[in-house]
């Protein structure tokens with residue numbers, strides 16, 4: 578598996594394609610997963626456990642060795658942004674040592690071409706104390722913190738998806754993040770297994786509206802796919818769950834793109850999905866091409882151009 582590479586993504590805040598360094602760091606694994614068995618749709622723990630001998634926290638120097646080795650693989654391509662995925666919360670000291678978190682921020686601060694770093698975290702770790710430590714370490718460059726909200730509906734988020742996240746915790750994290758001059762990003766999930774297709778589309782639209790009402794800068798629509806060993810996999814095997822259709826994804830984007838920048842998350846991950854979004858008919862290729870183009874432009878016109886007669 579390639580854990581350090583460059584891709585090109587559309588940055589809706591800058592309205593252009595940017596060269597992004599994607600780095601997968603072997604954090605000790607999501608604390609929420611360790612405490613509770615994790616969120617219904619999440620398969621991160623499997624890769625995390627594989628690369629950390631069962632969720633072990635490596636010392637700072639190991640992280641930095643890996644980090645500089647990873648950097649040597651992409652250095653020549655002069656990345657503009659860095660995104661770190663650690664299968665949990667970058668801001669949690671039990672998952673990534675604090676010293677490592679700050680060293681990486683300082684690296685970006687001093688770097689000649691990197692302008693921004695994005696990291697993921699559960700909302701409860703974005704405390705004023707933590708953000709106060711981050712502020713001088715990244716000052717002058719941009720930091721974006723991505724929070725998994727999944728759904729604005731409390732029942733869906735906590736009962737169905739088992740997220741264990743209060744709205745107040747999310748709203749405070751966003752407020753604090755913004756008050757330190759950082760950007761806030763949210764993941765919204767399409768489709769939770771407890772909702773039918775129509776309900777899931779409406780839930781995603783309402784959740785995206787809620788995110789922008791709460792001052793989130795960008796949203797990414799995480800479209801359900803099935804990974805081996807997750808609770809979703811068990812439902813899928815029993816015929817009780819199907820990922821959303823590609824039509825539903827387009828409907829959500831068309832309904833929300835005026836609220837603020839909405840990305841469409843990748844349908845690939847580690848471990849590789851066993852089932853992913855599909856119309857289950859011969860329109861898949863056309864829709865996939867349209868979605869691919871949307872990811873590179875954030876222009877909803879790509880849906881009209883590629884599908885004369887409109888989207889049903």
Ligand code: SF4
Pocket residue numbers: 607608609610614615616619620621664665666699725740
């Ligand atoms: S979705 Fe996030 S919070 Fe939930 S188990 Fe996975 S890594 Fe942890």
